[in-house]
Each structure stands twice: as structure tokens, then as C-alpha cells.
Amino acid sequence: AQTVTQSQPEMSVQEAETVTLSCTYDTSENNYYLFWYKQPPSRQMILVIRQEAYKQQNATENRFSVNFQKAAKSFSLKISDSQLGDTAMYFCAFMAYSNSGYALNFGKGTSLLVTP
Amino acid sequence: DGGITQSPKYLFRKEGQNVTLSCEQNLNHDAMYWYRQDPGQGLRLIYYSQIVNDFQKGDIAEGYSVSREKKESFPLTVTSAQKNPTAFYLCASSALAGSRAYEQYFGPGTRLTVT
Numbered sequence: 001a002q003t004v005t006q007s008q009p010e011m012s013v014q015e016a017e018t019v020t021l022s023c024t025y026d027t028s029e030n031n032y033y034l035f036w037y038k039q040p041p042s043r044q045m046i047l048v049i050r051q052e053a054y055k056q057q058n059a060t061e062n063r064f065s066v067n068f069q070k071a072a073k074s075f076s077l078k079i080s081d082s083q084l085g086d087t088a089m090y091f092c093a094f095m096a097y098s099n100s101g102y103a104l105n106f107g108k109g110t111s112l113l114v115t116p
Numbered sequence: 117d118g119g120i121t122q123s124p125k126y127l128f129r130k131e132g133q134n135v136t137l138s139c140e141q142n143l144n145h146d147a148m149y150w151y152r153q154d155p156g157q158g159l160r161l162i163y164y165s166q167i168v169n170d171f172q173k174g175d176i177a178e179g180y181s182v183s184r185e186k187k188e189s190f191p192l193t194v195t196s197a198q199k200n201p202t203a204f205y206l207c208a209s210s211a212l213a214g215s216r217a218y219e220q221y222f223g224p225g226t227r228l229t230v231t
Contacts (some may be wrong), residue, residue: 004158033218045159045206045222091158095218100174101166102210102218103149104160 004026004094005108013082014115020067021077021110023110025090029053032096033103034068034075050089051075079112087114122207122223129201131229137192137226139207144213148190149220151203153175162205165190166212168196194228201230 003026011018026029036048051059051068059064063083067076079086089111093104120141141148147166151159161174165184169190179198184190190209194201204227208220 003162035219045208045225045227047219047221050219074190100161100193101164102147102165102168102228104159104208104220106160108156108158 002029002032002094002096002098002105004091004092004105004107006090006110008110009108010111011116012077012113012115013079013085014069015082016083018070018078018080019082019112021079021090021092021112023075023076023077023107025073025092025094027094027096029096032094034066035093036064036066036075036077037091037093037106038086038088039109040093042087045091049077071081084114084116086112120207120209120221120223122205122226124226125195125224126228127228128153129228131230133230134196134227135194135201135230137194137205137207137228139192139223140188140205140210141188141190141221141223142188143211143221144187145209145221146187147210148184149210150174150180150182150190150192151208153206159206162192162211176200194230201228203228216223 034051040044089109092107120215121123123138149164165171181193207223211221
């Protein structure tokens with residue numbers, strides 16, 4: 001079974017600063033996908049970024065980028081120029097085809113607070 | 117607009133009653149999923165379906181049932197056998213092919229409270 005670990009239950013950052021959220025995972029699979037999801041106070045889950053394991057280049061989406069280290073099984077999310085609207089729970093998720101189909105395996109989340 | 121809808125947003129039931137949560141998508145996605153979220157926890161998979169008239173149990177299926185009679189709809193029934201049904205329930209869907217394959221898109225969720 002795959003496990004996803006987010007070791008930082010809570011983090012805070014000042015507006016306009018940069019913050020990095022950590023995620024590690026355990027798998028014996030070679031082909032898989034990794035995702036970061038954001039859940040603001042509204043509780044709507046929003047896809048932030050995705051990374052395919054076969055791609056060496058780190059994914060970027062505007063102010064969001066990842067540092068994917070396949071050998072270390074690490075998948076951190078960097079948020080640049082933090083904005084107040086980035087305040088949310090952030091979940092790291094892993095997906096490899098298994099007896100759970102294409103379902104996501106989530107970490108327990110990191111609560112990020114962006115302060116003025 | 118394409119998306120996923122869940123209804124109702126809040127649901128209250130007495131212990132011992134079955135309750136059905138609705139999930140509809142118009143994204144033409146093949147796969148649909150139900151997750152449960154408890155405080156301080158990530159999401160846990162209840163059931164998933166990759167095709168109409170077929171569905172599979174997830175990690176915590178006991179006390180739940182689903183149906184997939186149409187591609188667009190994947191209702192979840194919380195039965196009286198579920199010991200701790202109070203939780204936030206999220207429905208998701210994904211394509212299984214194409215450039216956005218495996219990306220799951222979520223509905224707004226249903227908060228179920230059983231007393």
C-alpha cells in the first residue's frame with residue numbers, strides 16, 4: 001500500500017514571501033502521478049498542480065511549483081509571492097493504478113496561514 | 117458550465133435512518149469517486165466507479181452503498197450499519213484518457229450530521 005506523509009501540520013508565511021510544503025510518499029510503483037490540492041475554508045477541493053513520475057522536469061503553475069525528487073520519494077510544493085487567498089489546507093496526493101483503480105491516496109494535510 | 121454538483125450541502129438525520137447523498141457531473145468523465153473527510157484527516161476512499169453499472173469498494177466501504185446507473189450520476193447511501201456516519205463527504209470525477217487523465221475534480225461536499 002502507498003502511504004503519503006505530510007510532516008508539517010501547520011505553517012505560516014507573510015504575504016509576498018515564499019513558503020515550501022513538504023510531502024514524502026512510499027511506493028514500489030515506477031509509474032504514478034502526484035498532486036497537490038488546496039482546500040480553503042469553503043472546503044472546496046481545488047487541484048493546484050500535478051506531476052507525472054516519468055517526467056524529470058518539475059511542474060509549475062504560475063506561483064506554484066514543485067520539487068520532485070523521485071529517488072528520495074519527495075514531492076514538495078513551493079508557493080511564491082504568497083497571497084492572503086492562499087490560506088488553506090494543502091493536501092499531497094498519490095495515484096498509481098491499483099486495486100483501488102485510479103483513486104487518490106491523500107496525506108493528512110498542512111494548514112497554511114498567510115498573514116498580512 | 118461544466119462541473120460536479122452535490123446535494124444537499126448540509127444534511128441532518130436521526131440514528132438508524134438511511135440517507136442518500138447526490139453527486140452529478142457533466143464533465144463526461146468515466147470515473148467517479150466518493151471520499152470521506154474527518155477532522156485532522158486526509159480524504160479516505162469509500163467507493164469508486166470506472167464505468168456505468170460497475171463499482172468497487174474502497175478502503176472504508178462498510179456501511180455504505182452506491183449505484184452507477186448513468187455516467188453522470190453516482191449517489192452514495194449511508195446506511196444504519198455505518199457506525200460513525202457524521203463526516204464531510206466529497207464526490208469527485210476524472211477522465212481516464214487525454215491530457216487531463218487522472219486529475220480528479222471535486223464537488224462542493226455534503227456535511228452529514230447524524231444524531
